[in-house]
Amino acid sequence: MSDNKVTTSQRQTLPSAIGEPMVWLTGGSLVLCLLMIILLLGMVVYNGSVSFWPRPIERVTLESGEVFLGLAMDQDVHAETLATRTLYRVGNRDIGQESFRWVDDQDIVESEYPSNAMLLEREAWGVWLGIPESIFTIDDEGNEVQIATGSDQVFEQFNKLHRDARDAGKAISKLKDQDLGKINREIESLRLEVQQSEIESHRSGDSLFRFNWGTWGFSGVLVAICVGFFIRVRHLGTEIGSIHARKGKLTRFSLIVSAFMLLGAMWIASPWGDKALDEQQLQELREQVVIREAELLSEYELKLGQIRAMEETNDRLRIVIREPTTGEFAPTSQTLSDEPLHMQQIVRAVESNQLSTADRVGVYLSRWWEYLSANPREANTEGGVFPVIVGTILLTLLLTIFVTPMGVIAALYLREYAKQGFVTSMIRIAVNNLAGVPSIVYGVFGLGFFCYTVGQYVDTGPKVSDRVNPGTWWMMYIFIGLVIVIGYAVNLWGKPDPGKLPSQFNLRMKRATWIVWFSVLVLGVLLITKTPYFHGLFEARAEDGTPTFGARGMLWASLTLALLTLPVVIVATEEAIAAVPNSMREGSYGCGASKWQTMRRIVLPGALPGILTGGILAMARGAGEVAPLMLVGAVKLNQDLPISTEAPFIHADRSFMHLGFHIYDLGFQSPDSQAARPLVWTTTLLFLAVVFALNFSAIMIRSRVRARMAGQTI
Amino acid sequence: MMSMDTDSPNSTTSSGSAQDTAQPVVRPVSYEPNRRGNEATYEVIEAIRRGETPAPTVHPEVDPSNAIINIEDFNLWYSETQAIHSVSMNISRGAVTALIGPSGCGKSTLLRSINRMNDLVEGVRVEGLIGLNGSPIYAPSVDVISLRKRLGMVFQKPNPFPMSIFENVVYPLRIDGERRKSVLEEACEKSLRAAAIWDEVKDRLKRSALGLSGGQQQRLCIARAIVADPEVLLLDEPCSALDPVATLKIEELISEISERYTVLIVTHNMQQAARVSDYTAFMYLGRLVEYGPTAKLFQTPALIETEHYVSGRFG
Incomplete structure (x- = not known):
C-alpha cells in the first residue's frame, strides 16, 4: 500500500489548474453578451429619443443660385474623392418637392440660420418650411382683414390664435365623431334589426324544429321526475358489496345526466326561440323603422348644418408662410393652391432658430405627448x-x-x-x-x-350543407347522453375495489374508458357543428x-x-x-x-x-x-x-x-x-x-x- | 423562532435517545442471557424470520368489547411484498395505544391503513378487515373522504400548510364548507388550547404558520387534527423530527388529550411509549408479537424478545 503512495511534491500540477484560465473565457463571453445587449438598448434608446428633438432650420444658397430651407439630417463622405454631402429634410411636398435631398457640400455657397424661419407640422402633406408673412381673417363680405404682417408680428400673435383655432377644430371633430357617429350607428342597427327579422321569418319550416308548449311541459315533468328520483335514491349503494356501491353511483349519475340533457333540450328547442314574424308584422316593423329613420336623418342634417357653420367660421383664419425657392405659400390643399393655409390645419409650428433650450425641451415633450396620445396621420408616418x-x-x-x-x-x-x-x-x-x-x-x-x-x-x-335534419340531430343528442352514462359506468368498473389490485376486467374497462370519452368528444363536436338550431x-x-x-x-x-x-x-x-x-x-x-x-x-x-x-x-x-x-x-x-x-x-x-x-x-x-x-x-x-x-x-x-x-x- | 422551546430550562429527559433505537432490521441476534441468567432463545423472532406467522401473545387485559378499532386478520401487500401479515388486534376506546417495533416492522403501514392513506400508494392490496366502530372501512361503499374526516392524523414531520396559523387550524372545517367566522374562531381557539399552543400563538394567528418552531408546528398539526373532533387520533412518530424539549411538550400534550380522544401512536422511542401509552403493541416484520397493557409489557412481558427489545438489548 505504501508503494503506491505519491507525495504531494511528486504530483503534477495540470496547466488547467494554473491561473484559472476558464475565468477569463467565461468572464469574457459574459462581457461580450452584456456589451451586445447594452449596445442594442443604447442604440434603440438613443435613436428613439432624438427623433423628436427640434433641429435648426438652415437656409442654403447653392452655386446655381437656388435657395432652400432645410433641416440637416445626415452627412456622409464619398469613399474616393472624400467629398462630403449633406442630407436635408426640405418638406413642402405639396408643391412638388421631394421631402429629402442630398446636397454636395462643395455646391453650397452660403448657409445661414434665419431667425424668422418656421417649421409647420400640418394635418396633411407633412412638414412645411418657410418664412411667415402674415395672418389674416376673412370678414363676412369676403374681404381679407390683416391681423399680423411681418414675421415678428406673426410670431407674437401666432400662439394664441393657433390655440383657439385648434381648440375649435377639435370641438368640431369631436361633434362629428360623437353626434353624427351615434346617429349613423343607430340607423345601421335599425336596418340590421329589420334584416334579421326578415331572415328569421323567411327561414322555411324553422318553427317545426321548435317544441310547442305541450312538449315543453312534458319535458319539464320528466326533469322533475329525474330530480325527484335523484333525491329518493341518494342513499342507494350504501350496502356492503362493490356491485351495489357501483350500481348506486351509476343510477345517481344517470339521473343527473338525464335531468341536464332534458333541461338542455328544453332550452335548445324552446318555443320562445322562434322569432318568426308573419308578413303583416314585418310590414309594421318596416314602417316603424322608416319613421324612426326619417327622424334620425333630419336630426343628422341639423347637426351637420351646425358643424358646417362652425367649420366655416374657424376656416376664416389663414396664415401665409412663403418658401424661398419658388416664393409659394403653404396652400390649404393641393387643389386649392392659391388659398393660404387654414390656421387650424397646423398641428404645431416651431420657430426652430429662435428657441431657447427650455423651448426646445417644450417642443420635444409636446411632440412626445402627441406621439403617445394622438391617432396616426399621413400613412402612419406622422x-x-x-x-x-x-x-x-x-x-x-x-x-x-x-x-x-x-x-x-x-x-x-x-x-x-x-x-x-x-x-x-x-x-x-x-x-x-x-x-x-x-x-x-x-x-x-x-x-x-x-x-x-x-x-x-x-x-x-353551421353551413346549410352541414346541417342534419332535426330528427337525426335529436337521435344524436340522446345517443351522446347514453354514451356519457356508458363512459361513467366503464370508468366506475375500471377502478378496483378499495384495497384490491386491479383485476384484468378492471384494466380492460380502464382502457375502454379512453375510447368512450373520446367518442363523447367526437359526438359533442358533431352535435355542435351539425345543429339545425343555431x-x-x-x-x-x-x-x-x-x-x-x-x-x-x-x-x-x-x-x-x-x-x-x-x-x-x-x-x-x-x-x-x-x-x-x-x-x-x-x-x-x-x-x-x-x-x-x-x-x-x-x-x-x-x-x-x-x-x-x-x-x-x-x-x-x-x-x-x-x-x-x-x-x-x-x-x-x-x-x-x-x-x-x-x-x-x-x-x-x-x-x-x-x-x-x-x-x-x-x-x-x-x-x-x-x-x-x-x-x-x-x-x-x-x-x-x-x-x-x-x-x-x-x-x-x-x-x-x-x-x-x-x-x-x- | 425556536426560542419558545429552547428558552425553557434545559430538562434532562432521556427521550433524546429516540433516534438511537432506529437500527437496521436484520442483524445477527446476540443471544444474551435473560433475567434468570439462562441463555435466551428468540423462538418467536426466529419463526418470523423463517417467514412463519406465529400467533401473537395478547394479554387478557385487552378487552375486545371496548374496541373502537378492530383489526381482524389484516394483510397488506406493496405490489409483491407483504408488509403486514395477518394482524389482529383491538384498539381500546379512550386509551392511548402505542405501536413499537424496529424500523420496517409495518407499524406505520398499519397506522396508515386505518385512515386509508395507503390508497394513495400505487399497487397496494389488502386482505382482512379493519373496522371503525364496528363498520368495515375497506367496504366499497365507504366514502374514503368522510372516513378520513372521522380520523385525525399527525405525521412524522410537521407539515403545516403555507397559510396563516388560523387558516391551518380551521382547514378541516373549511373543506367542509364552514364559513361562519364565529364558529371558526371558536373552534380554532378551542383546539389551539387543547393542543397547548394557544398562549404562544394567540397574538399572531394571522401570521404564517411556517414561522413557528418545529415543536410549535407539530402542536399546530395536532390542533389541526383535533379541530373537527375525530373519533381516533393517529400519530405517526410525531416526535421523531423534534428536539428533546419539544418532544417532552408533545408527550405532555398527548397525555392531556388522551382524556378526550382515542390515540394510536407509532413510536420508535421506548421511553415515550412507556410514558404516554396505556397499551403497547410490539410488532416485528409485519407481525404482531405481543400486545398488552404498557406497564405489563415493559415490566413483565410474556416473551423474552419483548423484554429484550424494550430494554434495548435487541432491535
Whole structure:
C-alpha cells in the first residue's frame, strides 16, 4: 500500500489548474453578451429619443443660385474623392418637392440660420418650411382683414390664435365623431334589426324544429321526475358489496345526466326561440323603422348644418408662410393652391432658430405627448400611435387571460390526475415541441381555424350543407347522453375495489374508458357543428358581406397567441406543481380533503408564484410576436379602438393595430420611408417600454403574491 | 423562532435517545442471557424470520368489547411484498395505544391503513378487515373522504400548510364548507388550547404558520387534527423530527388529550411509549408479537424478545 503512495511534491500540477484560465473565457463571453445587449438598448434608446428633438432650420444658397430651407439630417463622405454631402429634410411636398435631398457640400455657397424661419407640422402633406408673412381673417363680405404682417408680428400673435383655432377644430371633430357617429350607428342597427327579422321569418319550416308548449311541459315533468328520483335514491349503494356501491353511483349519475340533457333540450328547442314574424308584422316593423329613420336623418342634417357653420367660421383664419425657392405659400390643399393655409390645419409650428433650450425641451415633450396620445396621420408616418399602444396592451392582456387558465388546467391534469408513465411523457415531449413550431404556422392555423371556421360558425351558424335534419340531430343528442352514462359506468368498473389490485376486467374497462370519452368528444363536436338550431349571432351583418367574428380580429389574434404560448405556461406550471412537497398533500388528505380540495387549497396556492412566472413568460413571448398577427388581425390602420365606453366595452371582433406590426409597416411599407425612419426607432423604443412595463407590473404582482405566501402579510 | 422551546430550562429527559433505537432490521441476534441468567432463545423472532406467522401473545387485559378499532386478520401487500401479515388486534376506546417495533416492522403501514392513506400508494392490496366502530372501512361503499374526516392524523414531520396559523387550524372545517367566522374562531381557539399552543400563538394567528418552531408546528398539526373532533387520533412518530424539549411538550400534550380522544401512536422511542401509552403493541416484520397493557409489557412481558427489545438489548 505504501508503494503506491505519491507525495504531494511528486504530483503534477495540470496547466488547467494554473491561473484559472476558464475565468477569463467565461468572464469574457459574459462581457461580450452584456456589451451586445447594452449596445442594442443604447442604440434603440438613443435613436428613439432624438427623433423628436427640434433641429435648426438652415437656409442654403447653392452655386446655381437656388435657395432652400432645410433641416440637416445626415452627412456622409464619398469613399474616393472624400467629398462630403449633406442630407436635408426640405418638406413642402405639396408643391412638388421631394421631402429629402442630398446636397454636395462643395455646391453650397452660403448657409445661414434665419431667425424668422418656421417649421409647420400640418394635418396633411407633412412638414412645411418657410418664412411667415402674415395672418389674416376673412370678414363676412369676403374681404381679407390683416391681423399680423411681418414675421415678428406673426410670431407674437401666432400662439394664441393657433390655440383657439385648434381648440375649435377639435370641438368640431369631436361633434362629428360623437353626434353624427351615434346617429349613423343607430340607423345601421335599425336596418340590421329589420334584416334579421326578415331572415328569421323567411327561414322555411324553422318553427317545426321548435317544441310547442305541450312538449315543453312534458319535458319539464320528466326533469322533475329525474330530480325527484335523484333525491329518493341518494342513499342507494350504501350496502356492503362493490356491485351495489357501483350500481348506486351509476343510477345517481344517470339521473343527473338525464335531468341536464332534458333541461338542455328544453332550452335548445324552446318555443320562445322562434322569432318568426308573419308578413303583416314585418310590414309594421318596416314602417316603424322608416319613421324612426326619417327622424334620425333630419336630426343628422341639423347637426351637420351646425358643424358646417362652425367649420366655416374657424376656416376664416389663414396664415401665409412663403418658401424661398419658388416664393409659394403653404396652400390649404393641393387643389386649392392659391388659398393660404387654414390656421387650424397646423398641428404645431416651431420657430426652430429662435428657441431657447427650455423651448426646445417644450417642443420635444409636446411632440412626445402627441406621439403617445394622438391617432396616426399621413400613412402612419406622422401623428401618434395611441391606437397602436392600446391594441398591443389589450392583445397582450387578453392572451394572458386566455392562456393562463388553459395551461394551468392542462398542467394540473398532467401532474395531479394522470398516471405518470409512457403516455404522459409523450404528451410532455409533444408540448415541448409545440414551443418550437414556427410562429407563422400558428398564424396560418389561427386564420384558417379561428377566423374562417369558428368565426363563421359564430356569425352564421353551421353551413346549410352541414346541417342534419332535426330528427337525426335529436337521435344524436340522446345517443351522446347514453354514451356519457356508458363512459361513467366503464370508468366506475375500471377502478378496483378499495384495497384490491386491479383485476384484468378492471384494466380492460380502464382502457375502454379512453375510447368512450373520446367518442363523447367526437359526438359533442358533431352535435355542435351539425345543429339545425343555431343560425349564428350576427346573421344580418354576414348577409351584408361584413362578417363580425368571421374575419381577422382581436379575439382570434389573442387566442392564436394563447395557443402559441401555451407550452410555456404548461411547463412552468408543471414544475411549480411538482415543487409543492408531498407532505402538504398528505396533510390535506389526512384532514379529509378531496383531491380537488387539496389542489385548490394547497397545491394551487403553493404553485401560484410559479404559475405567475409561466404567465409572465407567456406574456413576454406573446407581446413580441408579429408574424402570426399579420395573418389573424393586426392591420395598418384602424382607429376604432378595440376597447370603448360603449357596450360591450371590449370589441373583440375588431381588427387592431400592433406596435410590432407598426414598426414593420413604418420601415418597409411607408410611402416616405426616409421620413419614417426616425419613427421606426421611436416606435421600437416605445415597444420595448410597453413590453417592459407589462412585464414589470406582472413581476410586481408576483412578488406581492410571494410575500403573501411567505406569510409576511396576510 | 425556536426560542419558545429552547428558552425553557434545559430538562434532562432521556427521550433524546429516540433516534438511537432506529437500527437496521436484520442483524445477527446476540443471544444474551435473560433475567434468570439462562441463555435466551428468540423462538418467536426466529419463526418470523423463517417467514412463519406465529400467533401473537395478547394479554387478557385487552378487552375486545371496548374496541373502537378492530383489526381482524389484516394483510397488506406493496405490489409483491407483504408488509403486514395477518394482524389482529383491538384498539381500546379512550386509551392511548402505542405501536413499537424496529424500523420496517409495518407499524406505520398499519397506522396508515386505518385512515386509508395507503390508497394513495400505487399497487397496494389488502386482505382482512379493519373496522371503525364496528363498520368495515375497506367496504366499497365507504366514502374514503368522510372516513378520513372521522380520523385525525399527525405525521412524522410537521407539515403545516403555507397559510396563516388560523387558516391551518380551521382547514378541516373549511373543506367542509364552514364559513361562519364565529364558529371558526371558536373552534380554532378551542383546539389551539387543547393542543397547548394557544398562549404562544394567540397574538399572531394571522401570521404564517411556517414561522413557528418545529415543536410549535407539530402542536399546530395536532390542533389541526383535533379541530373537527375525530373519533381516533393517529400519530405517526410525531416526535421523531423534534428536539428533546419539544418532544417532552408533545408527550405532555398527548397525555392531556388522551382524556378526550382515542390515540394510536407509532413510536420508535421506548421511553415515550412507556410514558404516554396505556397499551403497547410490539410488532416485528409485519407481525404482531405481543400486545398488552404498557406497564405489563415493559415490566413483565410474556416473551423474552419483548423484554429484550424494550430494554434495548435487541432491535
